Amino acid sequence: MCRMIAPHATSAPASVRAVTKAVVPAAGLGTRFLPATKATPKEMLPVVDKPAIQYVVEEAAAAGLDDVLMVTGRHKRAIEDHFDNAFELEQALAAKGDTVRLDSVRDPARLANIHHIRQGEPLGLGHAVLCARRHVGDQPFAVLLGDDLIDPRETLLSRMLDVRDQYAGSVVALMEVDPEQIHLYGCAAVEATGEDDVVRVTGLVEKPSRRDAPSTYAVIGRYVLDPAVFDTLERTPPGRGGEIQLTDALQELAADGTVHGVVFDGLRYDTGDKADYLRTVVRLACARDDLGPEFTSWLKEFVTGLEDGTVDGRHRQAA
Numbered sequence: 001m002c003r004m005i006a007p008h009a010t011s012a013p014a015s016v017r018a019v020t021k022a023v024v025p026a027a028g029l030g031t032r033f034l035p036a037t038k039a040t041p042k043e044m045l046p047v048v049d050k051p052a053i054q055y056v057v058e059e060a061a062a063a064g065l066d067d068v069l070m071v072t073g074r075h076k077r078a079i080e081d082h083f084d085n086a087f088e089l090e091q092a093l094a095a096k097g098d099t100v101r102l103d104s105v106r107d108p109a110r111l112a113n114i115h116h117i118r119q120g121e122p123l124g125l126g127h128a129v130l131c132a133r134r135h136v137g138d139q140p141f142a143v144l145l146g147d148d149l150i151d152p153r154e155t156l157l158s159r160m161l162d163v164r165d166q167y168a169g170s171v172v173a174l175m176e177v178d179p180e181q182i183h184l185y186g187c188a189a190v191e192a193t194g195e196d197d198v199v200r201v202t203g204l205v206e207k208p209s210r211r212d213a214p215s216t217y218a219v220i221g222r223y224v225l226d227p228a229v230f231d232t233l234e235r236t237p238p239g240r241g242g243e244i245q246l247t248d249a250l251q252e253l254a255a256d257g258t259v260h261g262v263v264f265d266g267l268r269y270d271t272g273d274k275a276d277y278l279r280t281v282v283r284l285a286c287a288r289d290d291l292g293p294e295f296t297s298w299l300k301e302f303v304t305g306l307e308d309g310t311v312d313g314r315h316r317q318a319a
C-alpha cells in the first residue's frame with residue numbers, strides 16, 4: 001500500500017523538456033549501513049554538510065525536472081522535514097541577520113515542487129517505483145536513487161533525457177565495473193548503436209554471478225522510464241531477494257527493444273555502502289572552495305604519516 005502526503009509549496013525553475021517529473025525512491029531499509037540507519041534514513045546521512053538526498057534533488061533540478069516525488073518509508077519523517085520550511089530555525093537565523101545559514105536552511109524547499117508518498121512496506125525498488133504511478137500519470141519520468149550520488153560536476157541525467165528524446169522508450173545509466181563486482185548490480189546485455197556513449201539494451205539480469213553475467217555493464221541509480229513500465233511492474237512477481245525488482249520489469253521492456261543505455265564513465269558514489277560513503281565525503285570535501293584547501297593539506301599529511309609510520313590510522317590524531 002502507498003499513501004499520499006500533501007506536497008510542500010515551493011518555487012521551481014521552468015523546463016522545456018518532455019520529462020518534468022523525477023521520482024526518488026528512499027524507502028529501503030539501509031541494512032548495509034547499520035547501526036547508523038537504525039533510526040535515520042541512509043539518504044539523510046551527511047555528505048560534508050548536506051544530506052545525500054539533497055544532492056540528488058539538486059541534480060534533478062539542474063536537469064530541469066521541477067517536480068520531485070520522494071518515495072519514503074518508516075523513519076522517513078526526517079526527509080519530509082528537510083524539504084519543508086523550518087519556521088523557528090528560520091526566524092532565529094533571520095533575527096541574527098545570518099543570511100548565509102538562512103539561505104542554506106531554505107534552499108532544500110526551494111529546489112523543486114516536492115511531494116511525498118509512503119511505501120508501506122519495502123517490497124523492492126520496482127514496488128517503490130510503482131507507488132509513483134498515480135502521481136506520474138502517462139508521461140515519461142526520471143528515477144534517481146536517493147543514496148546514489150552522481151558528482152555535481154557531471155551531466156549524466158541531461159544526457160539521458162536527450163537520449164530519451166532521440167530514441168523514445170526507457171533509458172538506463174550503465175557503468176563498466178570490475179567483473180568481480182558485477183554480482184552487486186543489475187547487469188545489461190548490450191548492442192552497439194552508432195553513438196559511442198549509447199547502447200541498445202537487449203537483456204537485463206539482477207545481481208548475476210560473474211559466470212552468468214552477460215557483460216560488465218552495471219546498471220547504476222539513474223533511469224528515464226517510459227510510463228509503459230507501470231503495467232509491466234503490476235505483473236512483475238517478486239524476484240531476487242523476494243523483492244519486486246525494477247530490473248525484472250526493464251528486462252521485459254528490453255525484450256521489445258525499447259530500452260537504451262547511456263554509458264557513464266564519470267564520478268558516481270553509492271552512499272549506502274560504508275567505504276564508498278567515506279570516499280564520497282573526502283572527494284566532495286576536497287572539491288569545496290571553503291573547506292577544500294585546509295582539508296586537503298591535512299589529508300596529505302595524514303596519508304604521508306600513514307605511509308611513513310608516524311601516524312597510526314587506528315588511533316585518534318591530535319591534528
Ligand code: UTP
Binds near residue numbers: 027028031119125148
Ligand atoms: P538498495 O538496493 O540500496 O536497498 O536500494 P536498501 O534496502 O535501501 O539498502 P541495503 O541494501 O539494505 O543497505 C536502492 C534504492 O531503492 C530504494 C532505497 O531507499 C534506495 O534508494 N528502495 C529499495 C525503496 O525505496 N524501496 C524498497 O523497497 C527497496
